[in-house]
Amino acid sequence: QVQLVQSGAEMTKPGASVRVSCKASGYTFTNYDISWLRQAPGQGLEWVGWISVNNGNTNYAQKLQGRVSMTTDTSTNTAYMELRSLTSDDTAIYYCARHLTSLGRGVAGYWGQGTLVTVSS
């Protein structure tokens, strides 16, 4: 069965960087794109960006451009999301999500368990 297992909670300081990992299993990793989303405490869902696992193409939320990077390691079936120059506004649960289908417009069909990133001095 499809599983996405994310790395553990992170507590970091303003100005620092964080990298969250998302290890996939139960399917052919390169056949499905991955999106990252986040949810600030008590708030709704926000799309962070998307990566094509097949060719590495990315698309990031405009507000995070220049601070976010998404990569994948096909040898370990792992996706990564790095966010730099953190502020308290970046405090959130970060989710990776595999797209439901391999073709056409993607939708977040399978989700990781979430990684809490806390930014505090």
Next chain:
Amino acid sequence: DIQMTQSPSTLSASVGDRVTITCRASQSVSSWLAWYQQKPGKAPKLLVYKASSLESGVPSRVSGSGSGTDFTLTISSLQPDDFATYYCQQYNSYPWTFGQGTKVEFK
């Protein structure tokens, strides 16, 4: 960016009630509309995609409809497991955008 507006923000209901949540897009998203259910402390779960396609394993009391800018999620007979927060999301174009959520709570 496409704005998604859900209503109501909170819905008080009882087991067995028929509940409907609406979602409006600021411009047409065709049928590229999804609905998710989220319970406290859990990741969202996909319920409906392409406006009306039920994800595998989702009970048939859940249904989605609409196209263009106006969409609805209906639960025909609310069950205890359905008390949760629901989000609509457009994936017609990036950036994906979400409604603000509808919390379904016990009346």
